[in-house]
Amino acid sequence: MQTITHLINGEITTANGRTAAIFNPSTGNIIRQVEMANTERVQQAIIAAKAALPAWRNTPPAKRAQILFRFKQLLEQHEEQIIRLISEEHGKTLEDSAGELKRGIENVDFATAAPELLKGEFNRNAGPDIDSWSDFQAVGVVAGITPFNFPAMVPLWMYPLAIACGNTFILKPSERAPSSALYIAELLSQSGLPKGVLNVVNGDKEAVDCLITSPDVKALSFVGSTLTAEYIYSEGTRHGKRVQALGGAKNHAVVMPDADLNNAASSLMGAAYGSAGERCMAISVAVCVGDQTADALIEKLVPQIQALKIGAGTEYGLDMGPLVTKAHLEKVSGYITDGVNSGAELIVDGRDLSVTGHENGFFIGGCLFDHVTPNMRIYQEEIFGPVLCIVRVSSLEEAIALINAHEYGNGTCVFTNDGEVARLFANEIEVGMVGINVPLPVPVAYHSFGGWKRSLFGDLYAYGPDGVRFYTRRKTITQRWIKRESHEAAQFAFPSHN
Numbered sequence: 275m276q277t278i279t280h281l282i283n284g285e286i287t288t289a290n291g292r293t294a295a296i297f298n299p300s301t302g303n304i305i306r307q308v309e310m311a312n313t314e315r316v317q318q319a320i321i322a323a324k325a326a327l328p329a330w331r332n333t334p335p336a337k338r339a340q341i342l343f344r345f346k347q348l349l350e351q352h353e354e355q356i357i358r359l360i361s362e363e364h365g366k367t368l369e370d371s372a373g374e375l376k377r378g379i380e381n382v383d384f385a386t387a388a389p390e391l392l393k394g395e396f397n398r399n400a401g402p403d404i405d406s407w408s409d410f411q412a413v414g415v416v417a418g419i420t421p422f423n424f425p426a427m428v429p430l431w432m433y434p435l436a437i438a439c440g441n442t443f444i445l446k447p448s449e450r451a452p453s454s455a456l457y458i459a460e461l462l463s464q465s466g467l468p469k470g471v472l473n474v475v476n477g478d479k480e481a482v483d484c485l486i487t488s489p490d491v492k493a494l495s496f497v498g499s500t501l502t503a504e505y506i507y508s509e510g511t512r513h514g515k516r517v518q519a520l521g522g523a524k525n526h527a528v529v530m531p532d533a534d535l536n537n538a539a540s541s542l543m544g545a546a547y548g549s550a551g552e553r554c555m556a557i558s559v560a561v562c563v564g565d566q567t568a569d570a571l572i573e574k575l576v577p578q579i580q581a582l583k584i585g586a587g588t589e590y591g592l593d594m595g596p597l598v599t600k601a602h603l604e605k606v607s608g609y610i611t612d613g614v615n616s617g618a619e620l621i622v623d624g625r626d627l628s629v630t631g632h633e634n635g636f637f638i639g640g641c642l643f644d645h646v647t648p649n650m651r652i653y654q655e656e657i658f659g660p661v662l663c664i665v666r667v668s669s670l671e672e673a674i675a676l677i678n679a680h681e682y683g684n685g686t687c688v689f690t691n692d693g694e695v696a697r698l699f700a701n702e703i704e705v706g707m708v709g710i711n712v713p714l715p716v717p718v719a720y721h722s723f724g725g726w727k728r729s730l731f732g733d734l735y736a737y738g739p740d741g742v743r744f745y746t747r748r749k750t751i752t753q754r755w756i757k758r759e760s761h762e763a764a765q766f767a768f769p770s771h772n
């Protein structure tokens with residue numbers, strides 16, 4: 275059986291350590307295994323990244339960008355292989371994997387602008403004969419720790435920009451879906467990236483803890499669940515690192531009485547059930563303003579949920595694949611039982627789904643709950659499955675207050691035809707990414723991605739302009755060339771324009 279190992283100093287390592295099984299969630303079969311890096315292995319990656327740093331940080335940004343241009347070409351040429359690896363290990367449909375890859379490539383595009391992004395700021399005559407400028411320099415060795423649900427895109431949020439900014443990088447992908455990240459990293463090596471600039475170590479907590487505690491790793495980018503994000507942030511900052519840690523979510527869509535309900539319903543279908551709900555931007559709560567709105571929306575949703583085309587993620591033409599693991603399937607089913615026990619009305623129950631030819635796959639059909647209330651666990655917690663909860667409220671203000679009271683604040687949206695409603699919502703809502711009639715407002719690569727409250731620990735969002743700030747340190751140089759003949763007396767007062 276194939277063992278996925280690590281990419282260290284430009285070489286794929288040979289397997290000799292502890293391993294974990296990788297499943298194809300559509301069949302339930304083990305398809306390969308992944309080696310879990312121990313401390314010694316991670317240390318090798320850190321040494322390689324540290325050794326590559328001096329030359330790389332002094333490589334002209336335009337030359338770094340040329341490598342990224344070649345990388346982009348290789349990503350596009352190998353699209354089919356990459357999306358098959360994603361779907362095979364994650365279970366999402368091939369079209370969905372293709373979308374993920376395209377959004378990842380957008381970040382490579384953005385990173386190729388490194389010469390422009392790193393230009394800095396200059397001020398002539400900041401004082402008499404004094405010029406001042408700010409330079410944005412590499413932070414050093416940076417590590418990225420990524421989740422299973424976007425195994426290609428989330429790593430591409432991180433290292434193209436980090437290395438474009440002159441850092442060297444160690445990626446620790448999810449052990450549940452590691453193959454596409456390693457495959458893509460090899461494409462970057464083939465693009466001419468010097469050895470050691472990007473290293474990939476696979477593994478679990480042991481590998482992550484080694485990255486957190488190493489004094490040679492200067493910054494950590496994390497994307498994953500909230501409890502792990504909080505752990506990475508508190509431990510990483512305690513060890514003196516710069517940390518951005520993006521966590522989980524519970525994303526609400528407000529449906530106003532004036533909304534175009536046909537469009538709202540089809541938007542909600544994609545946002546709630548696409549990728550089987552395993553997206554940090556998935557809509558999992560529809561907040562309907564007024565009972566009439568709720569009843570009309572449900573009438574439109576039910577037949578569409580029942581008609582979802584569900585099957586093996588490795589086939590084209592489907593709406594939804596399985597969940598990632600058996601354990602996750604059991605967790606999602608447990609939430610549904612909990613919702614029923616706590617008094618919510620389960621209008622569509624997807625638990626009995628069986629996919630012909632894939633009876634051992636980790637499948638669950640789309641589920642819809644009505645009359646969900648804020649005290650229920652299915653409302654409070656991230657389910658990360660194809661489950662949509664309807665909450666009924668009587669006004670926009672009540673909807674906004676509900677969303678603002680939730681512990682998460684990743685994404686949200688409002689469906690309305692009223693500009694005043696849209697403007698008020700965008701202004702008052704305490705959520706990092708907001709859609710107006712856009713159900714998945716995932717910012718394009720030249721903005722930045724991040725949530726509020728317990729959806730993000732740290733000060734800077736991922737990728738885009740915030741990414742440039744995260745992966746660089748500002749250095750401000752104040753320069754004066756003394757005129758040859760001038761002799762100035764010492765000044766003891768604090769330098770100022772006086």
Ligand code: NAD
Nearest residue numbers: 420421422447448478479482498499502520521522523554
């Ligand atoms: P996860 O937290 O289980 O794993 C993420 C990464 O952390 C993996 O690489 C894993 O190996 C590592 N990890 C797990 N437990 C650890 C521990 N105790 N100590 C150190 N490292 C540990 O997340 P997941 O299940 O892979 O991904 C799904 C979660 O990620 C969901 O909560 C989802 O909302 C979130 N997510 C958030 C965003 C975002 O941008 N906010 C994007 C994608 C996914």
